[in-house]
Amino acid sequence: MEQGTAPRSAEAAGWSERRARSVARGVATTHDLVIVRAQGAWLWDSEGREYLDGMAGLGVMNVGHGHPAVVAAIEAQARTLLHTCAHTAWNAPYIELAEALARRAPGDFAKKVLLVNTGAEAVENAIKIARAHTRRTAVLAFQQAFHGRTYMALTLTDKAHGYKEGFAPFAPDVHRAPSAYCYRCPVGRQPTTCAVECLDAVRRQVAVGIGEDNLAAVIVEPVQGEGGFVPMPPAFLQGLRRLCDETGAVLVADEVQCGMGRAGSLFAVEQMGVVPDIVLLAKSLAGGLPLGAVVGRAEIIDAPVPGGLGGTFAGNPVACAAALAVLDVLEREDLPARARAIGERLRAAALAARPRCPGLGDVRGVGAMIGLEFVHPDGSPNPGLALAVVAAARRRGLLLMRAGVYDNVVRLLPPLILSDEETRLFAERLAGALAEAGEAA
Ligand SMILES: Cc1ncc(COP(=O)(O)O)c(C=O)c1O
Structure with a gap:
């Protein structure tokens, strides 16, 4: 998908050919460049070109790239303790980060935290937890949704082309409803005539298509990311909150892309008058190291039995130390x-x-x-x-x-x-x- 027009040097062409020969075709890229260095808001490619x-x-x-506080935290932690799997013995940064996230996440109630490696893993675990808590199976996701590339996350994702082609069958008992994509309103309203009628379609899907007492979770991106940077209006999210309160389903806010300050508040939902039961973070959480988090009501997060959650690298101490530094930078700056x-x-x-x-x-x-x-x-x-x-x-x-x-x-x-x-x-x-x-x- 090369899009630039600059002539390619022998070295760049070399990388491109080597990549094509040895890297899986399924990994698509926007810019067929090799980035060799980054600092702040700047990137440099293998030909020495500079990009914002x-x-x-x-x-x-x-x-930003290479933030000194984050790099220092990574270096210090790497020298002290690089890895100890949470299933063998705890590491202090895991516990410190759990405390820090629980303290900051929206909601005036006791919260607990599960750490994982990626956004998709956070999504997978949120659904496992919601099912264990409600002892129900149905999950409602939305049009334009993107939740990742593992099987449950991919099932929850809307777009077939490019993401889902050739991978069927998907996970059972996942349902889809329109979201509030106001520029292309799914129920044909204009901003001046809108009374959030798209919520009626959601409610119908739950009442008729799923059955209210079968619904385990509603998962929504407060600002849809891959689906087109579509912010959900507060009234839509508040309607989902009411729906979950009435049905007993778990409201999961996927803030993997819109969280960590991106939307103008640490969590996007803070601006939308909604408190989800579970909020998901990844991407910017550890400033470039792989880390994801499932943060939510203590009694919901604790539904799975001991042994039901985790992973070899989940909550790696270096990633956790980086995340603690990222939180500090976000707040200090x-x-x-x-x-x-x-x-x-x-x-x-x-x-x-x-x-x-x-x-x-x-x-x-x-x-x-x-x-x-x-x-x-x-x-x-x-x-x-x-x-x-x-x-x-x-x-x-x-x-x-x-x-x-x-x-x-x-x-x-x-x-x-x-x-x-x-x-x-x-x-x-x-x-x-x-x-x-x-x-x-
Ligand atoms: C909203 C949202 N959820 C989940 C994911 C999946 O995250 P990851 O690629 O870390 O698995 C993404 C990735 O783009 C995302 O934007």
Whole structure:
């Protein structure tokens, strides 16, 4: 999926061929580049080219690349204790991180924490826990959802093309309902006529398609990520909360992509007037090391019997030490506030460039999680224009990537440590890319 136009050196071509020969074809990439170094908001490839990072390692580097506090924590922990599996004996950073996450997660009740390695693993475990707690089996997920690539997570994921092809059959008793994708309202409302009628479709699915007393869990991304950077309106999430209260189902907020300050608060749900029973974190949690977390009501998290949860590497001390440092950096540098400021600036830049790129149909998002949706004049998805914007941005030294069930959304996902000058540069390069792609369309 090479999108840049710069001539490729022998070395870059060499990497590309070696990769094609030895790496599984199923691992797709947006930019066929080899990144050899990164610092702050900047990336350098094997040919020495410099890029502003608009992808943050797919939402992982909220505190930026090589943050000195995170690197120091990793170095110190690696020298002290690299690994001891939680099933053999505990490590202190695991327990400290569990305490830190339980203290910060939304909800004025006792909470407990399970640590895992990835977002998909967090999703898998949330469903296991919800089923063990409710002694029910049905799970409700949403259109545009993305929850990962393991079997339950993939079953919960909406998009077939690219993610699910050839992998059937999927896990049983997973159901799907419309989500509040307001730009493409599933029930045909306009913002002025909306009374969150999409919730009626959700309720019908639960009452008729599933049966209220069969529902174990409702899993939702407060801001849908891979599905197109679609923020769920607070009223939609509040409706799901009521539904779960009425049915006894567990409300799971998947904040793997929108959490850790990205949305402008440590947890996105904090801005939405909703307290989930379980919240999931991964990606930016450990600032670049693999770590995921399932944080929730103590009595729900404790439903599985001892032995039911865990994993060899889950809660690795180095990853946990990194996560403790990340939490400290997010709070000390007030990066959620910085996310809001960066997001406003980038949103304004995109809107200002719209006259030169009329195919930019929607600019949306929360905090520094901004989606630009591209359309044809009749409003149908225009993935080609989104691709052209990504290519034009790369020619300007800005790496972006697409999202969306129609591949027609460009996501702006920068590290949250962008300085004012870097934010200005990001906005300038983005505006240039929108103008170039828009005028060529
Ligand atoms: C919302 C959400 N949940 C789960 C996942 C899966 O995380 P991982 O790739 O770490 O398994 C992702 C990854 O993009 C995600 O965006």
